[in-house]
Amino acid sequence: MKNIRFLILGIFFAIVLSKTQAISWYRFYEMFTFQSFHMFGIIGGAVVISMVFMQLFKSGKIKDINGNKIVPKPKQKGFIRTILGGTFFGLGWGISGACAAPIFVILGFKLIPAIILLVGALLGAFIYGLLSKKLPN
Amino acid sequence: MDFILQPWPWYVGGPLIAISLLLYFYFGKNFGASTNFDTLCTMAGAGKVSDYFKKDWKERDFALLFVVGLIIGGFISAYYLIPNETIDLNPKTAQELLDLGFLNVGNQYFPDEIFGEEAYTSLKGFLVLLVSGVLIGFGTRYAGGCTSGHAITGLSSLQLPSLLAVIGFFIGGIIATWFLIPLLF
Numbered sequence: 001m002k003n004i005r006f007l008i009l010g011i012f013f014a015i016v017l018s019k020t021q022a023i024s025w026y027r028f029y030e031m032f033t034f035q036s037f038h039m040f041g042i043i044g045g046a047v048v049i050s051m052v053f054m055q056l057f058k059s060g061k062i063k064d065i066n067g068n069k070i071v072p073k074p075k076q077k078g079f080i081r082t083i084l085g086g087t088f089f090g091l092g093w094g095i096s097g098a099c100a101a102p103i104f105v106i107l108g109f110k111l112i113p114a115i116i117l118l119v120g121a122l123l124g125a126f127i128y129g130l131l132s133k134k135l136p137n
Numbered sequence: 138m139d140f141i142l143q144p145w146p147w148y149v150g151g152p153l154i155a156i157s158l159l160l161y162f163y164f165g166k167n168f169g170a171s172t173n174f175d176t177l178c179t180m181a182g183a184g185k186v187s188d189y190f191k192k193d194w195k196e197r198d199f200a201l202l203f204v205v206g207l208i209i210g211g212f213i214s215a216y217y218l219i220p221n222e223t224i225d226l227n228p229k230t231a232q233e234l235l236d237l238g239f240l241n242v243g244n245q246y247f248p249d250e251i252f253g254e255e256a257y258t259s260l261k262g263f264l265v266l267l268v269s270g271v272l273i274g275f276g277t278r279y280a281g282g283c284t285s286g287h288a289i290t291g292l293s294s295l296q297l298p299s300l301l302a303v304i305g306f307f308i309g310g311i312i313a314t315w316f317l318i319p320l321l322f
Binding site: 003005006007008009010011012014015016017018019020021022023024026027028029030031032033035036037038039041042043044045046048049050051054057064066068070072073074075076077078079081083084085086087088090091093094096097098099101103104105107108109112116117118119120121123124125126127128129130132133135 | 141144145146147148149150151152153154155157159160162164165166168170171173174178181183186187189190198199200202203204205206207208209210211212213214215216218219222226229230233234242243246247248252256257263265266267268269270271272273275276277278279280281282283284285287288289290291292293294295296297298299301302303305306307308309310311312313314315317318321
């Protein structure tokens, strides 16, 4: 049951996203129209502070709970997959105002619409799985 | 207590998200959210149709618990922590949305035009959400990550694929908000 810590972290992360309005459709609309600093401040702030953590992981000053060096998984390379995949995701994100983690958080706010989003997301992941070998990288 | 119930500013959100990432890695796992879409497909039996989903989902039990936490945290926030969902919108943004015909702009987190009853009483409302979901699921898996995995984890660890993915996120997001939203509403 040591994984229970991930459950607690999930609750914490959901509360942070909810309280900072980082799950709100309006906040992402504002972000994509560049009319507000709020989301750029949140994501930019998270990235800058995480960079410091990444350096501490790299130098071994912060190790994981088992004493192992922390190495973030390298992301799959490929120009088309990242730009095109990213664009598809951005389209869905821009229309619905939801990215991956918030879909689960929104269940608490708007149950049925969030279930529709989630079913769609699973369908989308399923379609990707079927086509994964045929898609350009 | 007052602080808990007020909306939290961006300079509180950024550090707390970074701390979430730190703890996720400290607990020994790679921070991200969208791989869970694959895992849920595997649990639903997608492995019978495609080898891509032939994985042992039990290896990702930690991530599934994180997802359960996200759901619980969403309910706790919605019912106990946000007495007032008003969004302090840029007046320009609010006016733009009013011009598009949105009502109650900024008075709640989720506009009724997308998250209201229409989502399950009209075909258009249903499809707007379902297709968005499909794009989110397909796009995150093709790109290899979402806001957590690419924008935060990937950018902060200086990975080029994540920079490309984030550029893609904005291409899609800008097309959606500048062109598709006015077209749809």
